[in-house]
Amino acid sequence: MPTPIPPLTPEQPAEALAKAARVRKERAEMLAALKAGRVSLLDVLDRGDETARQTRVLSLLQAIPGIGTVRARRHLIDLGISETRRIQGLGERQRERLVKLFPPQS
Structure with missing residues (x-):
C-alpha cells in the first residue's frame, strides 16, 4: 500500500511556482x-x-540560428538522439558529434 503524501505547507507550492518561473x-x-x-x-x-x-x-538545436523544428529533428535522428533527451542524458559520443556538427564560431 503506498504511503500517503504529506500535506504541503502554504509556502511550499508558492516556492515551487517561483522556482519553476525562475x-x-x-x-x-x-x-x-x-x-x-x-x-x-x-x-x-x-x-x-x-x-x-x-x-x-x-530545444537547444532549435535555438541555433538557421535550424528550425524540421532540421533539428532530422539532426537528432541522424545522431541517434531521442527528441525527449535532455542535455544531462547525452552520452560522450553524442556530445562530441553535436559539437562536431555545430562547431563554435570564432
Missing part, C-alpha cells in the same frame, strides 16, 4: 543568447547548472 526565465535567456550568437552550443553543453542540464536537446 528556471523557465533562465532557460529562455540561455536559448536567446544561443540564438543571438552570444554563446556557442559548446558553451551551453559545458554549463554545469541545473537549467542547462534539464534543457531538451531538441
